Amino acid sequence: MSFFSKFGPNRSEAKEVPADGKDERYETSSIESAEKQTGVQKVEAIALTWSRTSLWVAYAGILLMATATSLEAQTTYLYTSYALSGFGHHSLLSTISIVTGVMYAVVKPPMAKIADVFGRFEAFAFSILLFVIGYIMLATSNSVETYAGSQVFYAAGSTGLILLQQVFVADTTNLLNRALFSSLPDLPFLWTVWAGPEVGAAVLKGSTWRWGYGMWAIILPGCCLPLLGSLFVNMLKAKKKGLLPPSKIKQHGIGGFLVKTFWDLDIIGLLLFTAALCLILIPLTLGAGATGKWKNPSLIAMMVVGGVCLIIFPFFETSKKLAPSPLLSLRLLKNRTVLAGTLIAVFYFMAFYQSVFPYFYSYLVVANEQSVVSAGRIVLTFSFTSTVSSIIISFLIKWTGHYKYFVCAGGLIYILGFGLMLRYRVEGSSRAQIVINQVLVGLGGGFLNVPAQLGVQSVVPHQDVAAATALFLTAISVGQAIGSAICGAIWTNNILPKLNEYLPDDVKANATDIYSNFVLASSYPPGSPARLAINRSYQETMRLMLIGALVSAVPIVFLTFFMENVDLKAADKQNTKGRVFGNSGPDDDDRIAEESAVVETKRRESEAGIKA
Incomplete structure (x- = not known):
């Protein structure tokens, strides 16, 4: 018995999955999964109408959309420090990161719900609308309060697109090909990671950060048209063939439809989840440090209510x-693979957001004295490396039919990277030393992220794929929010006291302004007593963050062993319908025709029941 099979039974010995999907490997699926929601029925009906050409067009649309969102992400993060410094609140970087992290967390489950209840096309369109509203608000914001509020809409739209891309991949691929196609939305990072800092620097030089935000409200909707068009055309084909499910408004009436939608979207659960994350995490950064805000009873009350x-x-x-x-389908956590996978996602991003975002860029510009472009490229080295490694790993998963080996290796590489980062991310280190650490951590991240997500998806039936994907991606966002809260608390608790301690007497009066504006901090001449004091403050604070990152990464190593060693080739009969990548050969045309007939018969029976 191998080391890996000892901690997770090899699924090659499992029985073939029955047609109804009620195999022991799907024990997490609850009874309600038997009745598929309208959005799931819609996408399965659309899958029955896909031609090979239309499927390729849809994936070309995914790649174009991913290119736009990737380049947007690589440029707009540069503007945050300048925008907040312009408002005089650079220290709120972590708070803004928490706000976006919380939104990333709370939006994924309801967006998955919208996709399941209404349909994939409708969910994509809604996400794009929120994205555009968010960037219009960001471009026109005149205060830090408005800026923070804009992040709610932007994060909701952005994370909706990220989630729905992965749900679409799960809808249109079999398990053996899913890791490879799940990496497709990350593929643009291979070129945008280098173009992003150049574009961001050019925008800052030729215009302002406001245009840097506003232009994406125009670019992104245009880039989304091919995918939306492909989905819409095939939805019309499914409607003409009588494959779409009957209207819920006809079934329940307008009032009943609204009530059912309220419970289907679990609005009360959404409010509880949002309140819990916001009221616990945001006060950690607002109340920490020498500001003395813990004396404010409202912050204590927020944390208690949260x-x-x-x-x-x-x-x-x-x-x-x-x-x-x-x-959140918490019942899925009864399965050890889903539980281990989601916990890996939490700790993975907890460590990442204590070491790379949101203060690493400011550290590079100030303490390491890097240029805007150079600092941006160093930060984004992680994204480039993790993308390359995830693509390579996806091919290896397709070849071997297993994902667990790579998750286990990734955990070890990830923690090794943080250990070396703690050793070499110090003042005076060369750019090469810092970049190598970013490469190593990115390599571990590529081994972890996509394979772990595939592992979570591999143990649930198709009805639960969107819920399982949302649960995994929500765990990522929770990890981001917690990591941002921890590093924000470390930053606010250390930078200003250290500046007051180390700055020369003639500069101490400016300590608060230096703390609040990293542009001012980087303006002091290198080698001057003031700059040396600022660099020392940044360096000592960064070291504390890296210690926190290393501690957060340790549990990942142990969690990887609890994921099941699924044989993806044996489990590849997962309950997907229609034409999907890996299951779209000529021999499947008869099967698709039979599935279409079954779906149409069920629809007619359902409509007959409504009329009766």
Whole structure:
């Protein structure tokens, strides 16, 4: 017995999955999964109408959309420091990161719900609308409050697109090809990671950060048209063939439809989840440090209320009466692979957001004295490396039919990278030393992220794929929010006191301004007593963050061994319908025709029941 099979049974010995999907490997699926929601029925109907050409067009649309969102992400993060410094609130970088992290977390489950309840096309269109609203607000914001509020809409739209891309991949691929196609939205990082800092620097030089945000409200919708058009055309084909499910408004009436939608989207659970994360994490950065804000009773009250919401949330979500269609399918966590995979996602991004975002860029510009372009490229080295390694790993997964080996290796590489980062990310280190550490951590990240997500998806039936994907991606965002809160607390608790301690007497009066504006901090001449004091403050604070990152990464190594060693080739009969990549040969045309007939018969029976 191998080391890996000891910690996870090899699925090659498992029985073939029955047609109804009720195999022991899908034990996490609850009874309600038997009745598929409208959005799932829609996408399965659309899958029956895909031609090979239209499927390729849809994936070309995914790649174009991913290119736009990738280049947007590589440029706009540069503007955050300048925007907040312009408002006089550079220290709120972590707070803004927490706000976006919380939104990333809370939006994924309802967006998956919208995709399941209404349809994939409708969810994509809604996400694009939120994205555009967010960037218009960011470009026109005149205060830090408006800027933070804009992040809510932007994060909601952005994370919706990220989630839906992965759900679409899960809808249109079999398990053996899923890791490879799941890497497709990350493929543009291979070129945007280098172009992003150049574009961002050019925008800052020729215009302002406002145009840097505003232009994406124009570019992104245009880049999304091929995918939306492909989905819409095939949805019309499915409608003409009578494959789409009957209208819920006809079934329940307008009032009943609204009530059902309220419970289907689990609005109460969404409010509890949002309140729990916001009211616990945001006060950590606002109340920490020498500001003395912990004396403010409102911050204590926020954390208490947030803690209560966090305690209530799982009980609410697991109650079939209170949450008949829960926001997060916590029942899936009964499966050890889903549980281990989601925890890996939490700790993975906890460590990442304590070491790379949101203060690493400021550290490079100030303490390491890098240029805007150079600092941007160093930060984005992680994205480039993790993308390359995830693509290579995806090919190896397709070849071997296993993902667990790579997850286990990734955990070890990831923690090794943080150990070396703690050793070499110090003042005076060469750019090469810093970049090598970023490459190593990125390599571990590529081994972890896509394979772990595939592992979570491999143990649930198609009805639960969107929910499982949302659960995994939500765990990523929770990890981001927690990591941002920890590093924000470290930053606010250390930078200003250290500046007051180390700055020369004639500069100490400017300590608060230096703390609040990294542009001012980098303006002092290199080698001057003031700059040396600033660099020392940044360096000592960064070291504390890296210690936190290393500690956060340690559990990943142990969690990887608890994921099941699924044989993807044996489990490749997962309950997907229609034409999908890896299952679209000529021999499948008869099968697709039979599935179409079955779906049409069920629709007619359902409509007959409504009329009766």
